[in-house]
Amino acid sequence: MSSTEKISVNSSLKLSQAITMLTAMYKQNRFVVVSMRPGKDRTLDQNALWFALYQRIAQMTGMDDVEDARRYCKLHFGVPIMRAADADFREGWNRLFLHLDYETKIRLMGACAMFGPDGFPVTRLFNRAQGIAYTDAIVAEFSGKGVVFDDLLSEVAA
Template sequence: MSTPKPKPYVSRASTLQDALAAVARLPGVMTTAIQQWGEIEIVVRKREPKRSLDQNRLQRLWCREASEQGDMTAEEYRGQMKLHHGIAILRRDDEQFCDAYDRLVGWRPYEEKLAFMQEPIDFQVTRWMSKRQKAEYLNAVYVDFTGRGFRLTDPGLKGIGPDQYREVAA
């Protein structure tokens, strides 16, 4: 039996004070990591904010609207969109996600993949996305749904302001 792979240490900071607090924890983290892994890599990069609540609401709204016009439930459309559009984005951008998806889901028949995307399993796809990725995803969903003839609500008409939608569609 193999030993579980240790998780990387991740600390986020938006102020100098937060960054200094993270640096203060590094000696202990590095000592443990070197003992477990032998060699370590220290990376500092720009953090991409996670998807927004407005983006999530828009996705759910469009899936409900598709279910009212189509032949599947909103959850089935959500699973289909995750599988058809979200998986490709995350596999392209996230090696850890790509490995997990390929190992757990990618080899399965299409019907099982769809089941994995929906409740009760609900394989995480859009929860891993940054705002930029979620915007790309929503654009693909919009093109897919409207290309099939579904009429989707303009987000500006449902309490999501046009300035917030630009974030989604940018």
């Protein structure tokens, strides 16, 4: 079990799993910090859609795999959204990353020792509107390159 666990409780089964995880962590460590808040994790649906978009992009373009598509989208669409929306993000990006070569920037968007398995934080910082803008930007760019997303987007609308 890793040092930090996150679980969304949305059913009796998930509640049972959360209690089991908490109990196991307590037995192993004797000290556990628990944070809870009511509500739905707004990113779950968006993350599932984004992963499906990345899969489709990888299947229908010359990108090597899903992770390449994810890194590309984070750098080309996510970073500009955050730079436009958040002065602190923009200032930090400009000071620390703007001067880096493209290969380094794209590599930092994926799993790396410095930022962990999800890479440089971009999409996890989005609010709902920014997430929608990100989705729209991905669809606009890759639809123009022949990637078909209609089935994936109709599932979201349903």
